[in-house]
Amino acid sequence: MPLVNNKVGDECTVGTDKALADGKALVGSLIKVVACYRHLASCVGGCTDSLQLRDELRQTREKAQMLAVSICSHLTSHLRNKCLLEGQRKEMELLWVAFSSSLELLHVDMCKVFHVAEIFSLANTDTLVQTGLQGGGSEVAARALSLPDLNRAQSPTLPAGLESQERSTMEQEISRIYHMIDDMEMKVNVMRWMVEPHGPQYADPLSSTDSASLALVSVDEEQPGHQPLCQRSQIFVLLLMFAVVLVAATLSVCIVFFS
C-alpha cells in the first residue's frame, strides 16, 4: 500500500504471519474435533448409546464451539484488516472457507444428534438399534479433547430428568452456531470462487500396514468363504508345503537308503 511506510508495513506482515499460523492451528484442531464429533454422532441411537456417550458428545461439542468462537473473532478481525498482503489474504480466505465448511458440518451433525436423541430416549433401551458396535467412543472423544485418556471415573450420573434440560441447551447451541454462520457471511465478504486450494486432489495414503488389514476385513465380508489373503491361512499353507517337502525328502532319503 503506497501510503503506508515500510516500517508499518513490516509490522503488519509480521503480525499477520503469526496470525496465519495461529489461525491454521486453530482451524486444524477444529477440523479434528468435528471429525471426532461425527464418529461419536454415528453411535447415537445404536446399542452403544449411553449416558457416557452423550456426555462425551457434550464435551466435544463444547470444545468445538469454543474453538469456533475464537477462530471467528480471529479471522474476522484479520480479514477486515486492510493492510493485508495479497498472498496472506488468500491464505486467510482459505482458512475462512475451511472454517465455514467445518461449521456447516458441525451444525448438521448437531441437528442430527438432536433429532435422533428425540427418538431414542435412554430411558428405554429396548429400542436401541442393534448396529453391531461393541465399544464406545471414549478413545475418539479423548482424541477430540486432546486428552491422553478420558478419566472413566468421571462417568456422569445425570438423572434422566435432566435430559430435557440438555435438549434445550442443545437447541440453543444449534441456533448459536447457525447465527454464527449467518453473521460470518454478513461481516466478511469472501468470494468463494476466487479461493484456490493448495493441496492435492487425492489425499495421500497414510500408514499402509493398517490399511491392508482393513481392506482384508472388508474383502472377507464380501466372500465369507473365501480367504485368499489371510495371514493365518498363508502361514498354514506354508507350513503344509513345508511338511510335504519334508515328507518327500524323508521318503527319498529312505528310498536311497534302502535301495
Place this chain on the structure above:
Amino acid sequence: MTIRNTLHDHGQRYRPRMACIKKAEKVLLEMQDPKTGVKSQPQRLVITTIPHAITGEDIITWLADRFQVDTQEARTFGSMLVALGYIYPLQDHKRLVIKPDVSLYRFQTPYFWPTQQWPVEDTDYAIYLAKRNIRKKGILEPHEQEHYNRLHKWMNHKWDFIVMQAKEQYRAAKERKKPDRVVFDCQERAYWVVHRPPPGTVSAMDYGLDRLTDPNADEAKTPDVYERIMIFTQQAIMRPRVKSSVSISALVKYCATYRSHDPFLSKCLPSNPWLTDDATYWTLNMPNVEIPTKMRVERWTFSFAELLSDPRGRDDFRLFLKKEFSGENLAFWEGCEDLKWGEAATMSEKAEHIYKTFLARGAPRWINIDGKTMEITVKGLKHPHRYVLDPAQTHIYMLMKKDSYGRYQKSPVFKDTVKKAICPEEHQFSDAQLGQNAKKRWPSLSPIILRQMEQEQKAKMAANVDITQLCRFTTPVPHLVVYSGLTDFPTANASPSLPFLAHTPACPSPISVALESTSASERRAEASGGEGEGDPAARAPVGGNVSKSRMALSLRRLLKRGCTPASMFASLSPKCHSATGTSSRIQPISPDQPSQAPPRRIGNFFQIKVDIPPECRIYPIESEDEVHESRAASRGGVGAKEIICPWESLTPQNGTG
C-alpha cells in the same frame, strides 16, 4: 453458502414429503425389541466376530408375522426397507434386495437413516471418497471416480478442507477398535450405495422435482392462510349443484356409449400395440389417414366435439361444409382456436387477420353472428387478448353443432365415409410371433418432424382455401394479405372448385356475379334460418328478370351502405323478418360518418382494395338515388379502400369506426 433468504426466495429446493420414512422408522424400532424383535446372530469374520447380524429369511418371517401378510409381500416390504437404507446387506452390498435365505444383513445406525429434513450433501460424499482413497489408492470405481473428479471441479474452493477432514476422520477411526471400525466402514458404504447408487440401478430415494415449500416447516397461522381457506370454501359453495340422479345418469350414459371404444374394457382392433408390439392399430388411426376405421367413424357420431377434435373427422366435416358453401364457420372456429392456443407474439396480428377475414363488414368470408356478440367482439378487439373471440367462437360452434352437424350426419359425404371405413380383423399372434414382434420394435418419428409435417399441412390448407366462397370482385389483388391466401386467384379460375364461375364468361355481368355470390352468401346466412332458405334460394338459380329489379334495388343499397348482401336479403325477404334471431342486421358500428362527396362511390363494392376492371364495375341504378342513401354512401367513401380494423388509427379520411 448457508445464508437462507426466506423473504424473497422463490427457489424450489425442498424434497417432497416422503411419508414412508416415518412409517419405516416405526417398524425398525419394533424390530429391535429383544423379546419380540428379529433374532440376531454374530457374524464370524477371520479376525473377529461382530454381533447383530440377521438373516434374510428371519426378516421376512418376522414381517409376515407382524403384519399378517403372505411371504411374497413381506419380501417386497423387506426389499423396500433395504432399498431405503434402514437395513444393509453384508454380502453383495451393491444389490439392495432381501434374499429369502441365510444371507446376512445388519441394521443401519440412526445417524445414517434417510431423513426428510436433511438432504444428502455432496461435501460428505467428497469426504467419503477421499477417505476411501486414503485407505487404498485406486480403489474407487469408475463412476465414483467420475463423481470425485466432478466434485473436485465444482467444490474446488473447499478441497483443502475436504482432504484435511478426510484425513482427520480416518485418524479418528483408527482410534476405535477394529471390529467397530469395520462396522462403521460398512455402515458408511451402505449409506452411500443408497444415496449415490451405481449406474444402472434404481434408487429408492428418487423423488422427482423439488418443491417450493418445506414440508417439514409448520405452516404459520397467519391471516393469509385463513383468507385462503375462506376463499376456497366460498368458491366451493358457489359451484353449481346438480342432482345426483342427473349427474349419475350422465356418467352411466357416457360409460355405455364409450364402453366398446375403451381399449381396457373391450378388444382393440386389430390388436393392442402395448400388448402385442404390433403397431398396426396406430398406423390405421393416424391423424391424417385416408380411410378411417369404423370405430373412429362411429365416435364422430357421438358428439360434435368428438368430430371436431379428431383431425380426420374435421377434414370430413370441412369437405361437407365446402359442398354446402358454409366453410367459413369452421374456418373462423379454427382461427379462434389458433388464437387461443397460439403464441403470444403473433396474437394481435392474428386477431386483426381474423377480423378482416371474417368479422368486418364486407369481409371476404363473413360469418353470421348476432349483433350483440359482434358488438362485444369488436369492442374487445380494440385491446385484443387471447380470449377476445370467445363469444363469437361459442356462437359459431353452437351454430355448427345445431345445424350443420345434423345435416352432416345425413349427408352423402358422411355416408360415403361410413361405407368406405374399414374394420380390421383381429390379430392372432402365437407366442413365437409375439417374441418376434418384441424384437422388431423401433422408435416412431421424432416429434420435431411431426410438427414440421403438421405445419406444412396447415400452410397448404391455408393456401387452398375455398375460393367459391368469394366473389370475384371481393377478391383483392395478390399483394393484400388475406387469410385465404388469394394469390391463387389467377389460377382459381381454372380450378375445378369453381364450377359456376367457370361457366360464366371472362368478365361476367356484374349483376349475375353478384347474384351468384350473394346467393351463395345468402344461403350461408340463411343456413341458420332454417326454412327461410328455401325461398331466397329458389330465386338464385333463376337469375331471371323477375327478380332483377329487386336485385338492382338491393344492389344499390349494397353499394351505398356497404352492407353485406346477407343482411340485404334479410331485409328483403319477407320470411326472414320473422327469423330475426340469427339473421338480424348488423348494427352499424359507427353512427356518424363525415360526409364526403363521393365521386366514385361505385368502385368500392366491399371497401377493399380492388383492381376492378372498368367494364366490370357495378353500375348503380343512379337514377333511383335517394338522398339519404347518398349520404349513407359517403360512408363507404373513396378513401376507405381497405377494411379498417376498429382499433386502428382513426384518420378523418378513413372514417370507419
